[in-house]
């Protein structure tokens with residue numbers, strides 16, 4: 638039997654990351670769980686070890702700390718058993734742009750965007766050389782909705798979508814599958830961090846449903862998986878319109894409408 642690759646999951650102590658851990662363990666993959674809260678990861682790991690028999694390493698790291706992040710990058714570079722990276726760790730902050738503290742925004746961008754780049758960069762050369770493996774990046778439909786009023790969070794998620802599409806373009810031909818997952822509101826603790834009582838919201842997806850759907854997209858090797866979007870042709874139309882505009886940018890002269898003031 639082919640040995641299944643180990644999966645490194647960031648933000649695996651709770652929520653979407655913990656559910657990915659459960660699902661990959663049940664599929665027979667060994668795991669490396671990364672987050673700050675060791676007690677939670679230990680509880681999850683001991684249950685999953687017992688129920689599934691897979692090997693699970695706990696890797697305590699605050700991904701906003703350079704030295705911790707560097708240790709995770711080294712693990713991804715050096716541990717040839719890891720063939721799948723789930724770039725899931727992320728958070729949200731409450732308030733409007735005018736209310737948010739710029740240092741909080743900076744930390745948000747670091748965790749939700751920069752960390753994903755660094756971890757993908759750590760594992761990608763090894764996967765490309767092997768001609769195999771996968772990188773799953775958790776974005777959000779908020780990255781498509783500037784009108785949502787969650788500007789910096791949404792910008793990080795738009796970044797993650799672009800990053801994933803770009804990486805799929807670059808790494809796909811080398812045998813590396815890259816998936817962007819765009820959940821909408823899902824019942825996890827992130828809403829507490831955003832200062833929102835999730836119980837007051839409608840249309841909230843349960844985390845198990847979200848991850849199971851995301852894994853259907855993963856198994857189909859979809860580049861972009863949007864579990865809450867029922868009419869897939871809407872995404873195809875949006876992405877198709879984006880692709881259609883590309884050929885219209887190559888002009889040395891500004892457009893006629895900008896050639897006279899006002």
Ligand SMILES: NC(=O)C1=CN([C@@H]2O[C@H](COP(=O)(O)OP(=O)(O)OC[C@H]3O[C@@H](n4cnc5c(N)ncnc54)[C@H](OP(=O)(O)O)[C@@H]3O)[C@@H](O)[C@H]2O)C=CC1
Pocket residue numbers: 647648649650651652653654671672673674675698699700701725726727728729748775776777778819820821822823824825826827828830
């Ligand atoms: N829930 C939702 O409605 C949606 C969520 N998403 C995205 O899904 C991803 C997972 O979120 P979700 O499960 O909802 O959120 P949770 O708040 O439930 O979980 C976040 C996870 O990230 C970890 N984490 C947070 N900060 C750090 C840090 N500095 N270093 C390391 N790990 C950290 C947390 O662990 P610990 O505290 O132990 O470090 C936890 O395991 C995020 O990227 C989020 O943006 C996207 C769309 C919708």
Ligand SMILES: CC(=O)[C@H](N)C(=O)O
Pocket residue numbers: 729777778779787790820821822823827828831
């Ligand atoms: C806090 C949020 O906005 C949520 N995680 C989302 O991405 O929908």
